[in-house]
Amino acid sequence: MGKNLQVWLVAFAVVLIFFYGLDHLVMNMQGLPLNIDLTPSQ
Amino acid sequence: MKETRNFSSPILLSLLMIAVLGFLWSGDMAPTHWLPEAVASEVAAEEVATAEGADAAQELKLRPAPRPSREDYPDVGTSSRSIVWIIAQMHLFFGALVLAVPLFVLVIELLGKSTGDARYDDMAHEFMKISITAYSITALFGGTLALALFLLYPDLMAYLMQAFGAQMLVYAMLFFMESILLYIYYYGWDALRYGNAKWVHISLGLLLNGVGATLMVMANSWATFMMAPSGVNEVGAVIGNIWEVMKGPLWNPINLHRFIANIAFGGAVVGAYAAYKCLAARTAEDRAHYDWMGYTSNFIAILAFLPLPFAGYWLMAEIYAYSQQMGITAMGGILAWLFIVQAVLIGTILMAGNYYLWSGMSRTEGSKRYQGMIKYIAVVLVICFLIWVTPHTLILTSGEIAALGGSHHHLLGPLGIMPAKNIAVNLMLIFTFLSFQIYRRSDKVATVSWEKAGNALMVAIYVVAIANIIFAGVYYGYFTNTVYKVGASVTQVVSTLVVIISGVVIDAFMYRKAKTLPSFWGQVSNRSQYALFALPIAFTWLMALMGYVRSSVRTHWHVYTVMKDNSPDNFIPTIGYAGNMMTIVTVMFVLFVLFIFWIASLSNTKQAPPLPVTKKAGEAA
Structure with missing residues (x-):
């Protein structure tokens, strides 16, 4: 795997995890918890 | 050339306002018809019944909000609301301008101080020149507005004086301080230019902005009290202290929204000044200077504009939280259509801002690396713009409803509700920032290893x-x-x-030690300068539009739920009528702004001295 590809994959992985956490955080702060698949908790 | 300026009008108006407010606050002009006597005594009796001892005496002093009848409103032969509407809107436009300009002027001055680049200082000084002329006009409209309100809506003003009391005197005194600081700040620019004196000047700028911001939030509290009164009971009697009256549920959302919007508006207006000077420039040096000034103004306007929809969203959320009925009046009833007009205007602002950035990329050869992206950004902006302006509910004839199969279009209908518009707005902002980012990168080559x-x-x-949105x-x-x-x-x-x-x-971080490619200021199309004219016009119209919405949500109340409006204008004006009013105030503002630009240019114009008179040969003999 080329170094360039690794850089891109790592960048996307880091950002995806960051936004996933951000979605949970922002919705939880409003009292709207999400399931792991980002569907609303019942 | 030394400039001379007439200081008298704002200072005299300040003194006049203090005198008028002091006189009114003394109670000499308190209305005698707050309530029908029977109702007043009934209210007082109820209050007494529920209080004990010293509290009862205190309660007796409570006065409910006035209930003026139609006859209590002076008839001046034309719509009082229209008179106040025009004057208030003009005062607000100029007030926004003169409060905003010193804010970013101070930042530019600090930038000049930290970089040692005199161009920043000169530019900041020139921005202030516009503000100082506008200040006199602001004061004149402010004084006229106060007089118009006291003349046309005496009961409302008396009630607001009762609710806010000495705060209004503090406002007038702060206005006095603002005048003094503004004149020292502007006229002391060259006297306090270097060394420690510069820090004194910057401190004066800080004080000026502190006083200006305080004036703004105090005036905001009057508007938000009328929308969502606090510190009063159910009949409008003041039961809280001044702080409780001021800090209503909508105060801080309005404060934030106006603070940001003022900066964007101020940046747009001074951008138009720079464009005007750039187009009129006779030397390449002048054109380069005003091109740079226009770029800086657009930078300020767009940067301040990007978070503005979020502040607006917060304000609307708080309006809904305070009164769902008020929220629905704004966004679900007659006024809902205005949010479509708002989308058109904001779309115009974003398109003009983006177009200016794309045109400005021609200043440097390095922009060729990014020019291929422009068409894709344009496509996204146009699609999002179209989604944003798609209405949910259409005004249709029965034949059209039959042809459509319902009141909502089966494909476009879903685009008319907020989720689609939220996506469109956020993407427009992101892609505008992308334009901004590639513009900033155009004349640089990064040298960092990462x-x-x-x-x-x-x-x-x-x-x-984008995927998350x-x-x-x-x-x-x-x-x-x-x-x-x-x-x-x-x-x-x-x-x-x-x-x-x-x-x-x-x-x-990436461009901290970047290699800089040459930029040729002034090497920009004239069309880009016209985009700078489009910005303040769209901003002005937008402010007039949303001001109409904000004020109309009170419906038939002067002060929502506690003081009814019984004037002949106690209804939400029709959209067509309001559209005419908005256009009138926008045209008026543009004319006044052109006058300011002309005055600002006039101060730099010198008449050529007359040639010496030569005597004729015959006269010499």
């Missing part, structure tokens, strides 16, 4: 943020319940803010 990783990270942030809008907007739909809009806003903040931070 450039590829930094770019990969930036691209990933854009892609994931679309996912949140579509999934939570259309496939879950309303609570999640509203909640998910916050994640959309946060995603956009992440893009903007990370873009600024990454670029700041």
Whole structure:
């Protein structure tokens, strides 16, 4: 795997995890918890 | 050439206002018809019945809000509301301008001090020249507004004086201080230019802005008290202290919204001044200077504009939280259509701002690396703009409803509701920031070793943020319940803010020691300068439009739920009538602004001295 590809994959992985956490955080702060698949908790 | 300016009008108006307010506050002009006597005594009796001892005596002093009848409103032969509407709107336009300009002037001055580049200082001084002329006009409209309100709505003003009391005197005195500080700040610019004296000047600028911001939030509290009164009981009697009266539920949302909007508006107006001077420039040096000034103004206007929709969203959310009925009046009833007009105007602002940035990229050869992206950005902006202006409910004839198969279009209907519009707005802001970012990168070549990783990270942030905004809008907007739909809009806003903040931070580090490519200021099309004229006109119209919405949500109340409006104008004006009023005030403002530009140019114009008179040959003999 080329170094360039690794850089891109790592960048996307880091950002995806960051936004996933951000979605949970922002919705939880409003009292709207999400399931792991980002569907609303019942 | 030494400039001379007439200081007298704002200072005299300040003194006049203090005198009028002091006189009125003394109670000499308190209305005698607050309530029909029977009602007043009934209210007082109820208050007494529920209080004990000393409290009862205190309660007796409470006066409910006045209930003026139609006859209590002076008839001046034309609509009082229209008179106040025009004057108030003009005062607000100029007030926004003169409060905003010193804010970014101070930042530019600090930038000049820290970089040692005299161009920043000169530019900041020139920006202030516009503000100082506008200040006199602001004061004149402010004084006229006060007189018009006391003449045309005496009961309302007397009630507001009762509610706010000495705060109004403090306001008048702060206005006095603002005048003094503004004149010292502007006319002391060259006297306090170097060394420690410069810090004295910057401190004066800080004080000026502190006083200006305080004036703004105090005036805001009057408007928000009328929309969502606090510190009063159910009949409008003042039961709280001044702080409780001021800090109503809508005060801080309005404060934030106006603070940001003023900066964007001020940047747009001084941008038009720079464009005017750039187009009129006779030397390449002048054209380069005003091109740079126009760029800086557009930078300020667009940067301040990017977070503005979020502040507006917060304000609307607080309006709904305070009164769902008021929220629905604004966004679900007659006024809902105005949000479509708002979309057209904001779309105009974003298109003009983007177009200016794209045109400005021609100043440097380095922009060729990014020019291929412009067409894609334009496509996204246009699609999002079209989604934003798609109405939900159409005004249709029965034949059209039959042809359509219902009141909503089966394909376009879903685009008329907030989730689609939230996606469109956020994407427009993100792509405007992208234009901004590639513009800033055009004349630079990064030299850091981690450039590829930094770019990969930036691209990933854009892609994931956009996907997150679309996912949140579509999934939570259309496939879950309303609570999640509203909640998910916050994640959309946060995603956009992440893009903007990370873009600024990454670029700041990546281009810290970058190689700079030559930029040729003045090498820009005239068309780009016309975009700078479009911005303040769209901003002005937008402020007039949303001012109409904000004020109309009170419906038939002077002060919502506690003081009814019984004047002949106690109804929400029709959209067509309001549209005419908005256009009138916008045209008036533009004419006044052109006058200011002319005055600002006139102060630099010198008449050529007359040639010496030569005697004729015959006269000499």
